[in-house]
Amino acid sequence: MILPSKKEKRTTSSMGKFVFLSVTILSLIAVTMLEILGVGYGYSSYQNELQDIKKNLIIKEQENLRGEIYSVAYQIKQNYLSQYKNFTDGIRQKALDGTKLARDMQGGQNREQTLKKLKIEFENLGDENYLVYDYKSRNLLFGKDSGAHVLALANNALDKQAAIMQSSVGSQNILSFATAYEPLNIAVIYSKDIDKFNAKFIDETKIFIKNLALDQNKYLFLLDKNSDKILLSNSAELENNRYAIFNQKRNEILNQLTSLARFDTKEGFLTYEWSKNDGTRAEKLSFVKDIGVLGLVLGTGTFLDETDKLATAQRQELFNDFVYKIVIYLFYFCIVVLLILMSAKYIKNMFDRSIAKFSEYFGERENTGGYIASDEIEFTELQTIAQNINEIIREKERLNFEKKQSAILLAQYKNSIDSSAVVLRFDTRDMITFVNGAFCELLDVSKKQLIGKPNEILLNKGLNYEILKQISQKIWAKHEWQGVIKTYKKDGSVCSLKTSITPILSGDDEILEFVCICQDITLLIAQQEKLQNHLQDPLTKLPNRQALIDKLNEGEGGVFVANFDILKFKQINEYYGFETGDLILIKLSNAVRRLMENKNLELYRLTNDNFALLGREPDFNKESFFKFCEQVIEYFKNEALGIKNNKFYIDLAFGISSDMHLITAEMAKDYAKETKTPIVVFEEKKDKLISNVNLTQNLKRAIEEDRIVLYKQAIVDNTSNQVIKYECLIRMIDEDRNVILPIDFLGIAKNSNLYQKLTDIVIEKSFKHFSQNSDEFSINLAIEDILSPKFLEFFKAKLQKYENIGRRLTIEVVEDEGIENFDKVNHFINEVRKFGCKIAIDDFGTGYSNFEYLMKIKADYIKIDGSMIQNIDENEESRKVVELMVEFTKRFGIKTIAEFVHSNTILNTVNAIGIDASQGFYFDKPKPLEA
Incomplete structure (x- = not known):
């Protein structure tokens, strides 16, 4: 055994120390950066929330104020409408009672006797609001008022135009209702002072508001925007006074509040300085809204000093929370630093122990010299590894010769196996000699079921004969075959395998066996089939x-x-x-x-x-x-x-x-x-189609840039020669400011889904213009519009928005295709007639417009097409057809309008036939709405 020297013992833990310091320093840097980012993010959030506190409180106050005013204003308006209805119903009933009295008094006597008795009866009633007008003598039979409005009321009653009528008598505004009793040739009129009614309503409203329960810091006030007057306030000295008597500052505030109710929104918020009940001044937020009756403006407000106190408290709470978070961050930071130090120390000890054992293991081998210059390596641990690697190299060289044949086989196996983990081997007798676990798992079979058996699981009978023949020819020619083979799992399901079959050769170039490397592509094929279904x-x-x-x-x-x-x-x-x-x-x-x-x-x-x-x-x-x-x-x-x-x-x-x-x-x-x-x-049609594309783009830009405009052309009564209404005609202004006629772009609009936008523009612009005057007018609607439930709802919404506009509107039905569903058409007509709209059939006498069409639609007017009118003074056939049209329509009370009346001769012919009205260049050329 080779023991480490003293120098080696001293350097045994050098790499461990390096690892310890590296882990510790890098971890501390990372944790510190995270801590800094966390604190920075917390501070940024704190600043954002700090800025939003006051704004959010004010928004909440605004919502509260608006909700209170909306609720009270709605109650006041509903109360006024109810009382006004009762007031007018009472006037109407009084007039009818007077007529009944006249009828009951007649009883077979002559007129003069009846009128004398009737006068006595009215005097006995003691109601000075009655007036009785004698049509025969053109004088008042009863009552003192002799104003012009009496005659107007009497004439309305005679014409059966029964309606409430408002008029002024001196400084008094009155509401009247008149009924005619024709057997006595008199009119009974009943009138009442509307100013008294309004004053009474305002007094009742003030009482109603005072009785409402509100927060101590709030109160409701009532302004009159017609007279710039305070009607109700929490201060008695302000009530029932005009703004002008107050100081300039207070006058300006009151005028600003009133102005908010005059804007389109009829409401708004205002912040200003105002005196509190204790005499101190503070910033106040108020909300006012036009109630919608009698020029009354309802308002309420709240002083913002309490809001400021609440904001200050919330800011302090937010600051305390931020400080608390900082303390928590620091606490966790200290804990994490401690854990890092303990973990780094633990890792170092583990590393030292592992390296020591590793060195001891390889130190047992005999040192016979090596091929790696280990003495040039700095760390002891790596020096020991290098020495042992040299031993392994020498051992490997000794075995190389013995394993040369095996190395050749292993190299060939490696080339086949590298591409896939699903492997099967079979010998030259077609018997399976090896399958790996992935193959068994894929097909749900065991090795025991396959090894030693014929290779029928891949080269199965289900394969096409030509494919089997091709495989056999390839592999026995010592070439690799690649393709897709379909085989079957244990449960009978099909499995598609991308397969490579490679012959394994000996050193003598003889075939030893065959290796099949497979890749499961069943899902891929399924996805390809699914993709095909998407097409x-x-x-x-x-x-x-x-x-x-x-x-x-x-x-x-x-x-x-x-x-x-x-x-x-x-x-x-x-x-x-x-x-x-x-x-x-x-x-x-x-x-x-x-x-x-x-x-x-x-x-x-x-x-x-x-x-x-x-x-x-x-x-x-x-x-x-x-x-x-x-x-x-x-x-x-x-x-x-x-x-x-x-x-x-x-x-x-x-x-x-x-x-x-x-x-x-x-x-x-x-x-x-x-x-x-x-x-x-x-x-x-290339040029025409490209022109249509360009025109479509121009039309889109014209809509976006508000270059779709309306012209008008007068329709004149043939008896009085007076203008009775105007027809609205659409025009497009191109980018060079030229006027483009609808014949050039309406067809394009219908085929490019722009037609509905043009219809919406015609309705909005015509309604807006004619709501500002008393003229009658007509617009054209295509049958596609009329048949659309969505358009009907849109059109009714516009009629409701522009109140009473329908009574002056005629809808000209434009039809370029036959109508198959007259029920839907008549449903549309019935709905718009509820708003007072009239119906006209445009271009009657051509296309699909005929007498059956006329009877089913039940129109108020027909407009005889210009092609029938423009030569009617010379074309006898046209004249006879038009005469039949006029005769037919007169029987059913339908009025007629002639189009294209361009000369005096045409007009004389039209008048001779009996057509009610005319339209054409002879009277008026189309001109902009504002002209």
């Missing part, structure tokens, strides 16, 4: 859009692409249901497959009712591909698809492109739908 439409089992894109990306030339849609498929889904729609898609795809038989064509389903056909040269050229698309269209026009006792004749729209781009085929298809053309070839 298939689950409903029709056709390849999908991604499959088509992949095919086109392969870049093979001579490809024709056809993109086609089912026309009106959306209506089929809505009317018959999606189940019927799916069955139509399946039957259509099966029918097209049959038409494609024995033709080099591929069919794809892209989305919903959108399909694509792919044809290739030389089987197809441009003409033959076009002809096949025509055959498909004709087939579905003549052959109905039977679904659930219903027959569907399908119309298709095709777009064809030969540039291998799906997008160009889709553009051509969209143009076919727009122009109602069965088939459009992209190359033939």
